[in-house]
Amino acid sequence: MTDSTPTDISRLETAEHPENLRRIAIEPLTRVEGHGKVTLLLDHDNRIRQARLHIVEFRGFEKFIQGRPYWELPVLVQRLCGICPVSHHLAAGKAIDQLAGVDQLTPTAEKVRRLMHYGQILQSHALHFFHLSSPDLLFGFDSDIGQRNVVGLIERHPDLAKQGVLLRKFGQEVIRVTAGKRIHGTCAIPGGVNKSLDSSERNYLQQDLPQMIRWGQEALSLAQNLFLEAREQHRRFARIDTPMMSLCRDDGGLELYHGGLRVVTGDGHKLLDRIDSREYHRHIREQVKSWSYMKFPYLQQLGPEHGSYRVGPLARINSCDYIDTPLAERARVEFRALEPDGLVQSTLAYHWARMIELLHCAEKIEQLLDDADLLGSDLQQSGEMRPRGIGVIEAPRGTLIHDYEINPDGLVTRANLIVSTTHNNRAMNESVRTVAADLFDGREISEGMLNSIEVAVRAYDPCLSCATHALGKMPLVVELQEPDGRIIDRLIKDTRGELSR
Amino acid sequence: MSGSFSIDGVTVPFETGQSIMDAALAAKIYIPHLCHNPEFQPHGSCRLCCVTANGRTVAACTTLATDGLEVANETHEITTRRRLLLKLLFVEGNHVCPACEKSGACQLQAVAYHCGMLAPEFVHFYPKRAVDASHPETIIDFNRCILCELCVRASRDHDGKSVFNISGRGIDAHLTIDSPSGRLGDSRFSASDKAARVCPVGAILPKHRGYEIPIGRRLYDQESISQVGDVASHREQEDG
Numbered sequence: 001m002t003d004s005t006p007t008d009i010s011r012l013e014t015a016e017h018p019e020n021l022r023r024i025a026i027e028p029l030t031r032v033e034g035h036g037k038v039t040l041l042l043d044h045d046n047r048i049r050q051a052r053l054h055i056v057e058f059r060g061f062e063k064f065i066q067g068r069p070y071w072e073l074p075v076l077v078q079r080l081c082g083i084c085p086v087s088h089h090l091a092a093g094k095a096i097d098q099l100a101g102v103d104q105l106t107p108t109a110e111k112v113r114r115l116m117h118y119g120q121i122l123q124s125h126a127l128h129f130f131h132l133s134s135p136d137l138l139f140g141f142d143s144d145i146g147q148r149n150v151v152g153l154i155e156r157h158p159d160l161a162k163q164g165v166l167l168r169k170f171g172q173e174v175i176r177v178t179a180g181k182r183i184h185g186t187c188a189i190p191g192g193v194n195k196s197l198d199s200s201e202r203n204y205l206q207q208d209l210p211q212m213i214r215w216g217q218e219a220l221s222l223a224q225n226l227f228l229e230a231r232e233q234h235r236r237f238a239r240i241d242t243p244m245m246s247l248c249r250d251d252g253g254l255e256l257y258h259g260g261l262r263v264v265t266g267d268g269h270k271l272l273d274r275i276d277s278r279e280y281h282r283h284i285r286e287q288v289k290s291w292s293y294m295k296f297p298y299l300q301q302l303g304p305e306h307g308s309y310r311v312g313p314l315a316r317i318n319s320c321d322y323i324d325t326p327l328a329e330r331a332r333v334e335f336r337a338l339e340p341d342g343l344v345q346s347t348l349a350y351h352w353a354r355m356i357e358l359l360h361c362a363e364k365i366e367q368l369l370d371d372a373d374l375l376g377s378d379l380q381q382s383g384e385m386r387p388r389g390i391g392v393i394e395a396p397r398g399t400l401i402h403d404y405e406i407n408p409d410g411l412v413t414r415a416n417l418i419v420s421t422t423h424n425n426r427a428m429n430e431s432v433r434t435v436a437a438d439l440f441d442g443r444e445i446s447e448g449m450l451n452s453i454e455v456a457v458r459a460y461d462p463c464l465s466c467a468t469h470a471l472g473k474m475p476l477v478v479e480l481q482e483p484d485g486r487i488i489d490r491l492i493k494d495t496r497g498e499l500s501r
Numbered sequence: 502m503s504g505s506f507s508i509d510g511v512t513v514p515f516e517t518g519q520s521i522m523d524a525a526l527a528a529k530i531y532i533p534h535l536c537h538n539p540e541f542q543p544h545g546s547c548r549l550c551c552v553t554a555n556g557r558t559v560a561a562c563t564t565l566a567t568d569g570l571e572v573a574n575e576t577h578e579i580t581t582r583r584r585l586l587l588k589l590l591f592v593e594g595n596h597v598c599p600a601c602e603k604s605g606a607c608q609l610q611a612v613a614y615h616c617g618m619l620a621p622e623f624v625h626f627y628p629k630r631a632v633d634a635s636h637p638e639t640i641i642d643f644n645r646c647i648l649c650e651l652c653v654r655a656s657r658d659h660d661g662k663s664v665f666n667i668s669g670r671g672i673d674a675h676l677t678i679d680s681p682s683g684r685l686g687d688s689r690f691s692a693s694d695k696a697a698r699v700c701p702v703g704a705i706l707p708k709h710r711g712y713e714i715p716i717g718r719r720l721y722d723q724e725s726i727s728q729v730g731d732v733a734s735h736r737e738q739e740d741g
Contacts, residue, residue, distance in 0.1 A: 071712075079599060190709065
């Protein structure tokens, strides 16, 4: 592998003469949520000239929820995703609390929502690690493609596969108890929740908890050992150096449900801290590119060229000062010791960080189930309606922002959803380019090399179907060419949707 | 005067003047229906309650029971026809059950389940219809209106206001509101009106709330509509 400076990588976004290059498309990307592809343009010597991650599906939620009543939002927008619907449900739930004029939920309501959220992160992380990513990590990036999947995992590591399935099932059961269904239930209503737990539901979840915490510890050890087994290689694979963003408690503790925005730069400096997350638009801007439906957010302070940042487990475990559950805190200290002088920037360390969070969620669920408030009956608060609500939450894949405006009748007039995967769009593209620059250096192309590109994308656990919202904002150029390639007409649509020639 | 007739071979008593539907409801025999509510004059428009009486197809809500009548209700042929009507209703409007707050307590959804409709068959019309949220306490989502005319009858015959009416013909038929602007907020409608409590689907709903009953405890979560009965009767009990 070679060291690549950011300038090298940025040159790979757009090749100067694509017409002379050979194109390889990895399509569809496998073992990720949603539909995407990577395109590589190579010269005659098999050297990489352009590498892009594209999101090729289109959802349009921001548009079609316009005109709908605000109290529908949590149930409506959770259909964005089948893996992390709870995150969308709760982000929208937090937004409609504000629309209903409620700033503080009852203890019961907040704890029911938190329980649901921890169940969600636990199941999503288990799904990603065991079902989607562990085959790469256990069998090798270039191992037999016929085995490199969850079926191969079941055949060769049946106990591990079972743990993955049952950990996920436990998280799904936490969701079912709080939302009525494992996927796409109901819970958040304006200013509260529609149910609390009864003692039989609590006891049902409690009986499995010691086992889940044990398995969580084992999963963490596995992720840590897999990383450390090839420490130097894993440290450098798809590595990019970026600031990290997440919600944090005011005292610096890890926070997944509600906190201030914190951005930490590579040397550990806090670029932003304790920022009211509703002020996100002052610090995060979005750029649209002609070749992707996904927007490209950047930190306003650093500008579009250098404002790339990362979110998700790696960012959260890096940016927080401590974790308030003992087993996860011990793991965090070990994790951060990997890079004593700064942030852990290794893209593959996402998996390790993800398993620290899985264990943390199991510990938090244990704490909550011991809390009598969870069985309370004070479910909902009310207040004076407001025109705008911004719900921000840490979804499994990172910071999730739901921003809604309504008219005096209570109908949605504008919506902006910045989804975790969208935050990571630049970073994923840069990681893809890093791997491409390292591997596609003239050697003969193998399936394992293409899978290495996917491994880099997979580490981010992208949810591509959640992340595509650039409706009507994508600049487009249509060219009419003669058979000899001469351009005879050209129509350009800019980001405001206006046409010019 | 009274007598008896049979529904699917079961003997059902009736009083003179009772329709097949009235007698069936009294005998706790379920005949699928959407536009019928025993509190109002029958309308016979949804055609779901069509049965065969002595071999002739009739609407159970508008046909009087007569002595010795042989009624077929839940036969394969009739249920197939009902499923067809339901599939047509689902594609004529925008019925998005997964996100609808009425889901689990919606008569259209419940009757569809009862009749074995598990998926849409026809191409959706996706009509462009608005939401009227101009009233402070009640919202009308025209996307979900099935033109049962129950709100029209309740407002006219019970509330004495005639706030609602059906205008247009055929596929252009639609619910209208009697107010200068055509909006509910400018009409004489009140959330305490009977018309606010008779909608069998999610078209006329209270504002600022929804999804308050957890999944598993909604009207049709535990038992079929054939056991539980209509939405409106339960709403009357809750309010009463």
